[in-house]
Amino acid sequence: MEHILIVDGYNVIGAWPELKRLADTNLEDARDRLIEMLADYQGFSGARVILVFDAHQVPGLGGAYSQYRLDIQYTKEKETADERIERLVTQLINRRRQIHVATSDQTEQHVIFGKGALRKPARELLIELEENRKLVAARVDEQRQMSKKKNLLIGGVSTEMLQKLEQWRRGKPKS
Incomplete structure (x- = not known):
């Protein structure tokens, strides 16, 4: 609709x-x-x-x-x-x-x-608009937090280890 x-x-x-x-x-x-x-x-x-x-x-x-x-x-x-x-x-x-x-x-x-x-x-439209704005801000904040968590995890892993993990994920033999 x-x-x-x-x-x-x-x-x-x-x-x-x-x-x-x-x-x-x-x-x-x-x-x-x-x-x-x-x-x-x-x-x-x-x-x-x-x-x-x-x-x-x-x-x-x-x-x-x-x-x-x-x-x-x-x-x-x-x-x-x-x-x-x-x-x-x-x-x-x-x-x-x-x-x-x-x-x-x-x-x-x-x-x-x-x-x-x-x-x-x-007035009802204004309230709805403000609620939507809060929801958008919360989603943006949530995405920021998720992004930080992902970056912290990957940031502590060496490039060599990331390559090995990627090979393992793809099922390729270790070289």
Whole structure:
């Protein structure tokens, strides 16, 4: 089953303390940080992530691009992020897909739930992201420890002995 996470970008920025602080001084930095965090999430979870930013007060056609393999979409003029998200859910929903929408907007949560997607409050996504980050750090640390143990074992064995062991492993006669 394919897992898709659609994220209401500015809603999440406003809900996460780190991003909210960044947005208070530089909104672009907050967007970039959110993109990085969601790229990590996508890499760990395997879910396809679609990030939607509201540009309904900005003239233009909107746009879509890919960064870190994330699908990032800006709404077109006079289109809200909620409208784009609802349209995406309608287009993507089927039996082989599980769609979550990350937003803390209660009204939007009810609408997308009615269309068949699952709700994921911004706070819940942040907690999941932090747990994933801890798991990745633990795995990296575990790999480092294993690597050190292997190196300690091999580091104390002479090259001549390693060659003899390799010959013995391969079943070759000793020379």
